[in-house]
Amino acid sequence: MATLVLTTVGGLVGGPVGAALGGLIGQAADRAMLFKPKGRQGPRLTELAVQTSSYGRPIPRLFGRMRVAGQVIWATDLREHRERQGGGKGQPSLTSYSYSASFAVALSARPILAIGRIWADGNLLRGAAGDWKVATGFRLHLGGEDQLPDPLIASAEGLEQAPAHRGIAYAVFENLPLEQFGNRIPLLTFEVIADAAPVSVGSIARELAAGALVGDGPAQPIHGFSAYGDSSRGVIETLAEMTGAWFTPDGHALAMRDDVIATRTVANDGRQRRVAPLTRVPQSVLLSHYDPARDWQTGAQRAVRHGPGSVSVSVEVPAAIAASTAKTIAAAMLTRAEVQRTRRDLTLDAAAIDVAPGSVVTIEGEEQGGAWRVVAARVERFRVTLTLVALAPPSIPMRASAGRVLRAPDAPAGRTIVRALELPDITGAAAIRPQVTIVAAGTGTGWRRAALHTSLDDGACWVPAGATRAPGIMGIVTNAPGAAAGTLVDRRHTIEVSLLHTDMALTDADPAALDRGANLAAIGNEVLQFGRAAQTGAARWRLSALRRALFGTTAEPIGNGSAFVLLDGNTVVSVPIDAAPGEVLRVMANGVGDDVPAETTQVLTGRSILPPAPVRLTARVAEETLYCAWRRRSRSDWRWRDGVDAALIEERERYRLVITGSGAPTILEADAPFAAVPLAAIAGSPRTVEVQQMGTHGLSPAAILNC
Structure with a gap:
């Protein structure tokens, strides 16, 4: 009966929304306990965690700061990207495929202020500093009533067919790479900032009621709330x-109250209280919520x-609240359920006809009785009967x-630093084209990879030249060593380097590890180990x-400020270049943290495909003849595993000699590592x-002997 009567009253004072709220008051009077059967179609916690793309699903109205998945409201087909590498000079080519997608995600049915972090499959796609972990185009529409259609959607659908989604806050991703997400659109969740500060429960309720509620309402502040249902x-x-x-009439509208301040004292008619059994009260309340921490x-x-009973109640509150606040709310709900076991019916004279349901009263003469809330009022034969329920204290x-807290790592990538080196063949692959070794890293600890491009003009x-590998370890030399022999371990000199940031570290290596290639580094033009x-x-x-002058390089003095690059197999990438020695190569690396791509240049010397200079060059004159001898070296097989001469690698063994006297130089060729030249x-x-x-691809550096 109370539901029917108060729904009618609500319709009179507040229109359709008022009728709904009036019905809510009536239902509260009809139900015996706070923990009634679930009949609402309000928000649930799980509804914010799963990204959907279904027609007819409601879009939440977000308040405060929340994390939501949203709904995909527009998307293109996956876009395929092909990249062909290799294939020059009789070598097979490799074509790799990657995919990207463009799509829009609706976030809130009311305007928002900004977007903070974004997660993709649980990992950060955008960090707290606004830095992207994956390169992507992104635009945010705040949900204003004057917003225009997104340009990408308009270009794909046509300007006349592209909705502006006014009043809907949504995000647009343009060409999001899908490689690390299994070539599918990942599950995205967004940290949405709808209001600048925590909001009160009362202000949320007033906005949702669209004028049917007045007054401040509950002042309970919450970090965020999703009005979904x-x-x-x-x-x-x-x-x-x-x-x-609860709700009470207030003029021509309704007020939402949660205070225990009595507005009136009513007479005590002497009737006894009615107390429901304690076993009807839940023994525990489990409150689930979203935790900003x-x-x-x-x-x-x-x-x-404590006490009898075995019923446990689970309550879902789709609000962002702290753990302590959630504990306080759960305890308050349990206390209210226990206190509201007590009810009273008072029969008063006609002077109490203006006491409306929702009013808070005290009973005359009951100093310890506390406050009571009117849940029903009935007028019969000029008498007013009030049904009261006890109110819990604050x-x-x-x-x-x-x-x-297990958070996804959020380290800014910083800007990219790239180094391009033409090194001797350190892999034993016997390259047929110049090979440039590229190592890159970032000034921030969150740097991962960068796209590579090269230019010869x-x-x-x-x-396009693919992408870098794992972040390299690099820096600059701050205290350089002097020259040293490459045949012995250099225990005289040390090298001091300053790395890019503190997360980079170097380690020791024993002789066995060094023999396997550990701690290989390039400093200036020298390749060495430490x-x-x-x-x-x-x-x-x-x-x-130090093991100096490796792979045919020379242990010349190194200047302060020279680049230091650790040549770890997990961090280096070798890029073949169709170019001739002497050409200048530009290398560009573009990472997610770069406003401007990083660049470096390298003059190609050809030492990646040329044999190293001969060694142990000797010359002596006897019997009017100049006898010269030397040892050749190979550009491969540097470890000398079998104890025999290193493999030739070149198409044939051939040498060029230039002998300079007092006149014009004498140029000769030889098929063996020695020559006998008449002095005449x-x-x-x-x-x-x-x-x-x-060599097959050109001349080695010269071995020079002053006679």
Whole structure:
């Protein structure tokens, strides 16, 4: 009966929404306990965690700060990208495929202020600093009533067919790479900032009621709330259940109250109280909520009472609240259920005809009786009968822990630093084209990869060259060593380097590890190894036990400020270049944290495909003949596993000799690592002898001997 009567009253004072809220009051009077059967169609916690793309599903109205998945409201087909590598000079080519997608995700049915972090399949796609972990186009529409159609959607659908989605806040991704998401659109969740500060329950309810509610309402602040459901009534009922609020007529509207301040004292008619059995009260309340301290993952807090009973109640509150607040709310809900076991019926004279349901009263003469809420009022024969329920005192703040937080790493990538080196063949692959070794890293610890492009025409045309590998370890030399022999371990010199950031580290390596290629580094034009690495500062290291002049390089003095690059197999990428020695190569690396791509240049010397200079060059004159001898070296098979001469690798063994006397140089060729030249063929006494090995792709550097 109360439901029917108060629905009619609500319709009179508030229209259709008022009728719904009036019905809510009536239902509260009809139900015996706070914990009634679930009949609302309000928000649930799981509805914010799953990204959907279904027609007819409601879009939540977000308040405060929340994490939501949203709904995909527009998408293109997957876009296929092909990249062809290799295939020059008789070598097979490799075509790789990747995919991207463009789509729009609706977030809130009311305007928002901004977007914070974005997660993709649980990992950060965009960090707290606004930095992207994957390169993508992105636009955010805040949901204003004057917003225009997104340009990408308009270009795909046509300007006349592209909706502006006014009043809907939504995000648009343009060409999001899908490689690391299994070539599918990942499950995205967004940290949405709808309001600048926490919002009160009362302000949320007033906005949802669209004028049917007046007054401040419950002042309980919450970090965020998702008004999601098939009716405003279901959402408002959730808020009322959370705060213990109720509704009362206020002029031509309704007010939402949660206070225990009495507005009137009524007479005591002497009737006894009615107290329901304690077993009808839940013994525990488990309240589930979104916890901002845990990146809006679901948290749960339980309140337990002592005494008889075995019923446990679970309540879902789709609000972002702290663990302590959730514990306090759960305890308050349990206290209200226990206190509201007590009811009274008072029969008063006609002077009490203006006491409306929802009013808070005290009973005359009951100093310890506390406050009572009117849940029903009936007028019969000039007498007013009020049904009262006891009100619980204000809740006591409680403390609770959110538990252990397992957050996705959020390290800014910083800008990309790239190094391009033409090194001797350190892999034994016997390259047939110049090979450029590229290592890249970032100034931030979150840097992962960068797209590579190369240019041989000073940037007029850029050619895709794949992507970098794992972040490299690099820095600059701050204390350079002097020259040293390459035949012994250099224990005299040390090298001090400063790495890019403190998360980069170097380690020691024993002789066995060094033999397997550990701690290989390029410093200037020299390739070397170090056996000891001692940290001397936050990002500073001292390297010792040096193996100098490896892979045919020379152990010349290294200048301060020279680049230091650790040549780890997991971090280097070799890019073949169709170019000739002497050409200038530009390398561009574009990472997700780069406003401007990083660039570096490298003059191709050809030492990646040329044999190293001969060694042990000797020359002596006897019997009017100049006898020269030397040892050749190979550009492959540097470890000398079998104890025999290194493999030739080149098409044939051939050498070029330049002997300089007092006149014009004498140029000769030889098929073996020695030569006998009559002095008569030399213009004057020999002064210098230069020997170069004639490789398949060109001449080696010269071995020079001053006679």
